[in-house]
Amino acid sequence: MRVLITGITGMTGSHLAEYFLNKGGFEVYGSYRRRSPRLNLEDLERSGRIKYVEAGVSDVKVIKKAFDKSKVNMIGAELTDAFSVRKLIAATEPEYIFHLAAQSYVPGSWNAPAETLQTNIISELNILEAVREMGFSPTIQIAGSSEEYGLVKPDEVPIKETNPLRPISPYAVSKVTQEMLAYQYFRSYGLKTITTRGFNHEGPRRGDNFVTSSFAKQIALIEAGKQEPIISVGDLTSKRDWADVRDVARAYHLLVEKCQPGEVYNIGTGVSRTIQEMLDLLLTMSSIKVEVKQDAARMRPSDVTLLWADASKFKAATGWEPEIPFEQTMRDLLNYWRAHV
Numbered sequence: 001m002r003v004l005i006t007g008i009t010g011m012t013g014s015h016l017a018e019y020f021l022n023k024g025g026f027e028v029y030g031s032y033r034r035r036s037p038r039l040n041l042e043d044l045e046r047s048g049r050i051k052y053v054e055a056g057v058s059d060v061k062v063i064k065k066a067f068d069k070s071k072v073n074m075i076g077a078e079l080t081d082a083f084s085v086r087k088l089i090a091a092t093e094p095e096y097i098f099h100l101a102a103q104s105y106v107p108g109s110w111n112a113p114a115e116t117l118q119t120n121i122i123s124e125l126n127i128l129e130a131v132r133e134m135g136f137s138p139t140i141q142i143a144g145s146s147e148e149y150g151l152v153k154p155d156e157v158p159i160k161e162t163n164p165l166r167p168i169s170p171y172a173v174s175k176v177t178q179e180m181l182a183y184q185y186f187r188s189y190g191l192k193t194i195t196t197r198g199f200n201h202e203g204p205r206r207g208d209n210f211v212t213s214s215f216a217k218q219i220a221l222i223e224a225g226k227q228e229p230i231i232s233v234g235d236l237t238s239k240r241d242w243a244d245v246r247d248v249a250r251a252y253h254l255l256v257e258k259c260q261p262g263e264v265y266n267i268g269t270g271v272s273r274t275i276q277e278m279l280d281l282l283l284t285m286s287s288i289k290v291e292v293k294q295d296a297a298r299m300r301p302s303d304v305t306l307l308w309a310d311a312s313k314f315k316a317a318t319g320w321e322p323e324i325p326f327e328q329t330m331r332d333l334l335n336y337w338r339a340h341v
């Protein structure tokens, strides 16, 4: 099977690439930008299991010849550029597409709403159009988000796919639109799109602006004597349903094999914890004594306060269950930062 992962330099994309490579029987392709950080791919680089193919002025035949099927093949592509995306799709002829690339940071979307909408919506549009024009028939996973639910009422949890969507950030609006676009291309042209509403997923390589990773990194910095023993926090009362990114990678594979095109699936653990509980857990893993200080810059204009997944639809379709306990996820994340600060 030929697998194309957009956003392969991100946390989830890098784990998904390793998942398919280690599983065997898959040709793995990923799109990257010239300026993309390569940190998340360092394990693949170190073991010589990655190959960069610069699309540049080369035509599709030349790009295809440069691929090494035993490695993760990285193709330079600008996803907001339709020409670039057509070349990417023509060169890789994917049978599975995992569309993960996105401006994925909710607070960043208030600061750059137009860029968020442009990246998240137009990139997907370019992929769907390229697939349609070329007459390929891949199964396409679209990474929607639990943020689409937005304002969730206390009597609506755990949240089912049928819950109303009340998005309250530009990021969430972009994800609702991505989902609608996927549905429209399924209905209008029969493209095999499936949308996941992923609840938070965490683990090694999580960007340090996300709350779990921010706390873990700060603890590692304090342990290393590189930060005063003060942890800056935002709102600690909101609740999240945190899965391990490696369980989510496995879920995505099951999704494209077993789920129904045109449908939407929640992916989450079914356990909801406050951000305070997550911080307390991390602090039990370290011997440091810290002061916890609220930082106004970390507060959001409107916050999603309650996320708790009912993933029974996805579990019934695939048999998926999360396997990695939350404690392990957080310990691995903290150890990741201990090795990187």
Ligand code: NDP
Binding pocket: 006, 007, 008, 009, 010, 011, 012, 013, 032, 033, 035, 036, 037, 078, 079, 080, 099, 100, 101, 102, 103, 104, 105, 119, 123, 143, 144, 145, 146, 197, 198, 199, 200, 201, 202, 207
């Ligand atoms: P990351 O932020 O770790 O990775 C995002 C990826 O998108 C990176 O590879 C980044 O590339 C790429 N990207 C960003 N902007 C652009 C652009 N303009 N053009 C091309 N590529 C771009 O995200 P995650 O791995 O955490 O998430 C993957 C997907 O899942 C995202 O769509 C996210 O919204 C969604 N999601 C994630 C959840 C989570 O908790 N992790 C929960 C629900 C949904 P570069 O390295 O070049 O910046």
